[in-house]
Amino acid sequence: MLKRGSRxxxxxxxxxxxxxxxxxxxxxxRMVEYIREEERSVNQISDWCGLSQPVTSQHLRLMKDKGVLSCRREGTKMFYSLPNPLVHKMxxxxxTTQEDMMRR
Amino acid sequence: MLKRGSRxxxxxxxxxxxxxxxxxxxxxxRMVEYIREEERSVNQISDWCGLSQPVTSQHLRLMKDKGVLSCRREGTKMFYSLPNPLVHKMxxxxxTTQEDMMRR
DNA sequence: CTTGAATATTGAAATATATCTATTTAACGA
DNA sequence: TCGTTAAATAGATATATTTCAATATTCAAG
Known part of the structure:
Protein backbone atom coordinates (compact mmCIF):
# COMPACT_ATOMS: atom_id res chain seq x y z
CA MET A 1 0.00 0.00 0.00
CA LEU A 2 2.33 2.70 -1.20
CA LYS A 3 1.70 6.20 -0.09
CA ARG A 4 5.01 8.01 -0.34
CA GLY A 5 6.90 7.56 -3.56
CA SER A 6 3.73 7.98 -5.58
CA ARG A 7 3.88 11.65 -6.46
CA ARG A 30 -26.52 14.53 -8.73
CA MET A 31 -26.41 13.94 -12.47
CA VAL A 32 -23.48 11.55 -12.47
CA GLU A 33 -24.86 9.73 -9.48
CA TYR A 34 -28.07 9.16 -11.42
CA ILE A 35 -26.37 8.28 -14.68
CA ARG A 36 -24.08 5.90 -12.89
CA GLU A 37 -26.92 3.53 -12.08
CA GLU A 38 -27.66 3.05 -15.76
CA GLU A 39 -27.44 5.11 -18.91
CA ARG A 40 -30.02 7.89 -19.02
CA SER A 41 -31.61 10.16 -21.60
CA VAL A 42 -31.42 13.93 -21.33
CA ASN A 43 -35.09 14.09 -20.48
CA GLN A 44 -34.73 11.60 -17.67
CA ILE A 45 -31.81 13.55 -16.29
CA SER A 46 -33.41 16.96 -16.46
CA ASP A 47 -36.57 15.60 -14.83
CA TRP A 48 -34.65 13.86 -12.09
CA CYS A 49 -32.52 16.88 -11.32
CA GLY A 50 -35.25 19.47 -11.77
CA LEU A 51 -33.25 21.42 -14.29
CA SER A 52 -34.31 22.93 -17.60
CA GLN A 53 -33.46 21.03 -20.76
CA PRO A 54 -30.89 23.58 -22.01
CA VAL A 55 -29.10 23.75 -18.67
CA THR A 56 -29.03 19.98 -18.46
CA SER A 57 -27.73 19.70 -21.99
CA GLN A 58 -25.04 22.23 -21.25
CA HIS A 59 -23.78 20.41 -18.17
CA LEU A 60 -23.79 17.16 -20.10
CA ARG A 61 -21.78 18.65 -22.92
CA LEU A 62 -19.19 20.05 -20.52
CA MET A 63 -18.84 16.72 -18.79
CA LYS A 64 -18.58 14.89 -22.08
CA ASP A 65 -15.90 17.31 -23.28
CA LYS A 66 -13.85 16.69 -20.16
CA GLY A 67 -14.15 12.95 -20.49
CA VAL A 68 -16.49 12.44 -17.56
CA LEU A 69 -19.34 11.07 -19.65
CA SER A 70 -19.97 9.22 -22.90
CA CYS A 71 -23.10 9.21 -24.95
CA ARG A 72 -24.91 7.16 -27.51
CA ARG A 73 -27.77 8.11 -29.78
CA GLU A 74 -30.90 6.01 -30.12
CA GLY A 75 -33.38 7.57 -32.48
CA THR A 76 -34.04 11.08 -31.30
CA LYS A 77 -32.81 10.29 -27.81
CA MET A 78 -29.32 10.63 -26.49
CA PHE A 79 -28.23 8.32 -23.72
CA TYR A 80 -25.43 9.32 -21.39
CA SER A 81 -23.30 6.88 -19.45
CA LEU A 82 -20.40 7.02 -17.04
CA PRO A 83 -17.36 4.96 -18.05
CA ASN A 84 -14.71 7.11 -16.34
CA PRO A 85 -13.05 5.05 -13.58
CA LEU A 86 -11.86 8.06 -11.61
CA VAL A 87 -15.35 9.43 -11.38
CA HIS A 88 -16.62 6.08 -10.17
CA LYS A 89 -13.97 6.01 -7.48
CA MET A 90 -14.76 9.53 -6.43
CA THR A 96 -18.24 6.06 2.17
CA THR A 97 -17.61 9.54 3.53
CA GLN A 98 -21.31 10.07 3.99
CA GLU A 99 -21.53 6.66 5.67
CA ASP A 100 -18.69 7.54 8.02
CA MET A 101 -20.30 10.84 8.94
CA MET A 102 -23.59 9.18 9.74
CA ARG A 103 -21.93 6.52 11.83
CA ARG A 104 -20.31 9.03 14.15
CA MET B 1 -20.07 -3.51 0.26
CA LEU B 2 -23.21 -1.56 -0.40
CA LYS B 3 -23.42 0.30 -3.63
CA ARG B 4 -27.04 0.80 -4.38
CA GLY B 5 -29.21 2.00 -1.53
CA SER B 6 -26.62 4.58 -0.54
CA ARG B 7 -27.96 7.67 -2.23
CA ARG B 30 -0.28 20.23 -5.85
CA MET B 31 -0.66 22.21 -2.64
CA VAL B 32 -2.71 19.68 -0.76
CA GLU B 33 -0.51 16.85 -1.98
CA TYR B 34 2.48 18.67 -0.52
CA ILE B 35 0.75 19.65 2.69
CA ARG B 36 -0.51 16.15 3.15
CA GLU B 37 2.98 14.80 3.77
CA GLU B 38 3.41 17.09 6.76
CA GLU B 39 2.22 20.50 7.82
CA ARG B 40 3.81 23.28 5.80
CA SER B 41 4.37 27.01 6.09
CA VAL B 42 3.09 29.44 3.47
CA ASN B 43 6.63 30.08 2.31
CA GLN B 44 7.33 26.42 1.86
CA ILE B 45 4.15 26.01 -0.12
CA SER B 46 4.65 28.99 -2.39
CA ASP B 47 8.25 27.91 -3.09
CA TRP B 48 7.23 24.35 -3.80
CA CYS B 49 4.41 25.33 -6.10
CA GLY B 50 6.19 28.23 -7.74
CA LEU B 51 3.42 30.65 -6.89
CA SER B 52 3.61 34.17 -5.47
CA GLN B 53 2.99 34.61 -1.77
CA PRO B 54 -0.33 36.46 -2.21
CA VAL B 55 -1.69 33.90 -4.63
CA THR B 56 -0.63 31.09 -2.34
CA SER B 57 -2.20 32.78 0.63
CA GLN B 58 -5.41 33.30 -1.28
CA HIS B 59 -5.70 29.65 -2.26
CA LEU B 60 -4.97 28.62 1.31
CA ARG B 61 -7.63 30.90 2.67
CA LEU B 62 -10.23 29.55 0.25
CA MET B 63 -9.39 25.99 1.15
CA LYS B 64 -9.46 26.78 4.83
CA ASP B 65 -12.84 28.47 4.47
CA LYS B 66 -14.25 25.38 2.75
CA GLY B 67 -12.90 23.05 5.41
CA VAL B 68 -10.20 21.50 3.28
CA LEU B 69 -7.32 22.76 5.43
CA SER B 70 -6.55 23.75 8.99
CA CYS B 71 -3.80 26.01 10.20
CA ARG B 72 -1.75 26.77 13.27
CA ARG B 73 0.45 29.73 14.01
CA GLU B 74 4.00 29.40 15.27
CA GLY B 75 5.67 32.75 15.73
CA THR B 76 5.42 34.63 12.51
CA LYS B 77 4.82 31.48 10.54
CA MET B 78 1.54 29.85 9.72
CA PHE B 79 1.47 26.11 9.26
CA TYR B 80 -1.22 24.47 7.17
CA SER B 81 -2.29 20.87 7.54
CA LEU B 82 -4.82 18.53 5.96
CA PRO B 83 -7.21 16.86 8.38
CA ASN B 84 -10.15 16.46 5.99
CA PRO B 85 -10.81 12.72 5.46
CA LEU B 86 -12.61 13.19 2.15
CA VAL B 87 -9.66 15.04 0.70
CA HIS B 88 -7.33 12.29 1.83
CA LYS B 89 -9.52 9.71 0.15
CA MET B 90 -9.68 11.72 -3.03
CA THR B 96 -4.37 4.76 -7.62
CA THR B 97 -5.84 6.11 -10.84
CA GLN B 98 -2.44 7.29 -11.95
CA GLU B 99 -1.03 3.89 -11.02
CA ASP B 100 -3.71 2.14 -13.05
CA MET B 101 -3.05 4.34 -16.05
CA MET B 102 0.66 3.64 -15.97
CA ARG B 103 0.13 -0.08 -15.62
CA ARG B 104 -1.86 -0.33 -18.85
C1' DC C 1 -41.12 17.00 -47.41
C1' DT C 2 -43.58 18.24 -43.39
C1' DT C 3 -44.40 17.49 -38.57
C1' DG C 4 -43.39 16.46 -33.74
C1' DA C 5 -40.30 14.95 -30.21
C1' DA C 6 -35.74 15.16 -28.23
C1' DT C 7 -31.63 17.40 -27.85
C1' DA C 8 -28.17 21.00 -28.90
C1' DT C 9 -26.54 25.59 -29.65
C1' DT C 10 -26.30 30.61 -29.29
C1' DG C 11 -25.84 35.12 -27.38
C1' DA C 12 -26.54 37.94 -23.54
C1' DA C 13 -26.47 38.91 -18.62
C1' DA C 14 -25.18 37.80 -14.00
C1' DT C 15 -22.03 35.95 -11.07
C1' DA C 16 -17.86 33.85 -9.56
C1' DT C 17 -12.75 32.95 -9.86
C1' DA C 18 -8.09 33.99 -10.45
C1' DT C 19 -4.19 36.94 -10.53
C1' DC C 20 -1.54 41.10 -9.96
C1' DT C 21 0.57 45.04 -7.34
C1' DA C 22 0.62 47.44 -3.37
C1' DT C 23 -0.29 47.78 1.26
C1' DT C 24 -1.23 46.02 5.88
C1' DT C 25 -1.11 43.20 9.83
C1' DA C 26 1.19 40.10 13.24
C1' DA C 27 4.85 38.29 15.87
C1' DC C 28 9.26 38.57 17.35
C1' DG C 29 13.88 40.21 18.86
C1' DA C 30 17.20 43.99 19.58
C1' DT D 1 9.69 51.34 19.94
C1' DC D 2 12.04 49.92 15.55
C1' DG D 3 13.20 46.83 12.13
C1' DT D 4 12.66 42.38 10.13
C1' DT D 5 10.33 38.38 8.63
C1' DA D 6 6.07 35.98 7.43
C1' DA D 7 1.54 36.09 6.06
C1' DA D 8 -2.88 38.33 4.99
C1' DT D 9 -5.70 41.62 2.77
C1' DA D 10 -7.40 45.16 -0.60
C1' DG D 11 -8.50 46.88 -4.99
C1' DA D 12 -8.22 46.46 -9.82
C1' DT D 13 -8.47 43.75 -13.78
C1' DA D 14 -9.02 39.68 -16.51
C1' DT D 15 -11.12 35.52 -17.26
C1' DA D 16 -14.37 31.80 -16.57
C1' DT D 17 -18.80 29.86 -15.21
C1' DT D 18 -23.65 29.63 -14.89
C1' DT D 19 -28.08 30.53 -16.40
C1' DC D 20 -31.81 31.97 -19.33
C1' DA D 21 -34.64 32.65 -23.41
C1' DA D 22 -34.77 31.92 -28.01
C1' DT D 23 -33.57 29.35 -31.88
C1' DA D 24 -31.58 25.52 -34.40
C1' DT D 25 -30.59 20.76 -35.34
C1' DT D 26 -31.49 15.80 -35.68
C1' DC D 27 -34.13 11.95 -36.38
C1' DA D 28 -38.22 9.13 -37.27
C1' DA D 29 -42.90 8.69 -38.74
C1' DG D 30 -46.22 9.44 -42.01
Missing part, protein backbone atom coordinates in the same frame (compact mmCIF):
# COMPACT_ATOMS: atom_id res chain seq x y z
CA UNK A 8 1.33 12.81 -8.94
CA UNK A 9 2.66 13.71 -12.33
CA UNK A 10 2.19 17.27 -13.55
CA UNK A 11 0.43 16.26 -16.76
CA UNK A 12 -1.80 13.89 -14.87
CA UNK A 13 -2.75 16.63 -12.42
CA UNK A 14 -3.63 18.97 -15.23
CA UNK A 15 -5.79 16.30 -16.78
CA UNK A 16 -7.68 15.22 -13.70
CA UNK A 17 -8.17 18.71 -12.32
CA UNK A 18 -10.56 19.27 -15.21
CA UNK A 19 -12.45 16.12 -14.35
CA UNK A 20 -12.61 17.06 -10.70
CA UNK A 21 -13.77 20.55 -11.58
CA UNK A 22 -16.77 18.95 -13.26
CA UNK A 23 -17.70 17.33 -9.96
CA UNK A 24 -17.38 20.57 -8.04
CA UNK A 25 -21.02 21.41 -8.66
CA UNK A 26 -23.98 20.01 -6.76
CA UNK A 27 -26.21 19.54 -9.79
CA UNK A 28 -23.52 17.70 -11.69
CA UNK A 29 -22.83 15.39 -8.77
CA UNK A 91 -18.43 8.72 -6.12
CA UNK A 92 -17.48 5.75 -3.97
CA UNK A 93 -15.43 8.12 -1.81
CA UNK A 94 -18.46 10.33 -1.38
CA UNK A 95 -20.66 7.41 -0.42
CA UNK B 8 -26.19 10.85 -1.41
CA UNK B 9 -28.09 13.29 0.73
CA UNK B 10 -28.85 16.73 -0.74
CA UNK B 11 -27.22 18.62 2.14
CA UNK B 12 -24.19 16.39 1.99
CA UNK B 13 -23.84 17.00 -1.72
CA UNK B 14 -24.02 20.73 -1.25
CA UNK B 15 -21.32 20.51 1.38
CA UNK B 16 -18.89 18.30 -0.46
CA UNK B 17 -19.32 19.99 -3.80
CA UNK B 18 -17.55 22.99 -2.27
CA UNK B 19 -14.73 20.78 -1.07
CA UNK B 20 -14.43 19.11 -4.45
CA UNK B 21 -14.50 22.47 -6.18
CA UNK B 22 -11.38 23.36 -4.23
CA UNK B 23 -9.61 20.36 -5.76
CA UNK B 24 -10.65 21.29 -9.28
CA UNK B 25 -7.53 23.37 -9.76
CA UNK B 26 -4.08 22.02 -10.62
CA UNK B 27 -2.17 24.34 -8.27
CA UNK B 28 -4.41 23.47 -5.36
CA UNK B 29 -4.03 19.76 -5.97
CA UNK B 91 -5.92 12.05 -3.16
CA UNK B 92 -5.70 8.30 -2.73
CA UNK B 93 -8.10 7.94 -5.66
CA UNK B 94 -5.84 10.10 -7.77
CA UNK B 95 -2.77 8.09 -6.83
Missing amino acids: LDADFIREVSDVIKMLGHADRI LDCLA | LDADFIREVSDVIKMLGHADRI LDCLA
